[in-house]
Amino acid sequence: MFKNRVNAARKLGAASVGVAAVAVTSSAHAAGTVFDTITAGVDFSAVATWVGVIGVAIIGICLGFKAIDLGKRGINKA
Template sequence: METIFAAVDLAEVATWVGGTGVLIIGIAMAFKAIGLGKRGVKMA
């Protein structure tokens, strides 16, 4: 079990998880912006 943990570089995993999280949040915010834009156009 220790060899498995030694083989995995936690800094690389943390970077990948952080980058993926930023990507997912960015996509969610883009969809939210589209919805808010449509609502603004309907109210104008």
């Protein structure tokens, strides 16, 4: 019974992805859509810079934690 529900959910998910893809491609050719209005108001160079800075910060934090773990391992083995 559980397998049937999982299979039904997969089929529904695949169908919804297909419908969404058709909706996006059909509205992409329309002039003056809401998507065009939103993208015209967003400066993507600023967004790209912000995403890059956040990515570097996250990687720096992860490397900091890794350095602490490696230091602890070195102390324990010494």
